[in-house]
Amino acid sequence: MTLRFVGIDxxxxxxxxxxxxxEEESSDLxxxxxxxxxxxxxxxxxxxxxxxxxxxxxxHERVIxxxxxxxxxxxxxxxxxxxxxxxxDVR
Numbered sequence: 001m002t003l004r005f006v007g008i009d010x011x012x013x014x015x016x017x018x019x020x021x022x023e024e025e026s027s028d029l030x031x032x033x034x035x036x037x038x039x040x041x042x043x044x045x046x047x048x049x050x051x052x053x054x055x056x057x058x059x060h061e062r063v064i065x066x067x068x069x070x071x072x073x074x075x076x077x078x079x080x081x082x083x084x085x086x087x088x089d090v091r
Contacts (some may be wrong), residue, residue, distance in 0.1 A: 003030060006080060007073030018066050020077045027085040029077050036063035 002024040009018040018033040036044070045057045057063060066074060 001025065004080065006077040007070070009067055009070055011069065018070060020073050022077055022081045022084060024084065027081040029081055031064050031066060033064040033066045036065050
């Protein structure tokens, strides 16, 4: 597995910072961030966002909070992932 670093929270204090990568082989976005608090997890887990889809957060998934001031970094990661995926499709 090869990760391409895209960006880190510029407001970090040097510990446990929200970070975004693109996994090179799959073009998946990889996020490190603050795990949501219980109130946010309850909100996410209680609403049926897609008709017919179960509510709740499966045990193998987490709700991660990424600061709004990192939107440009996430956008850059999306663009990088899209380019990488497109390059693989062409081969």
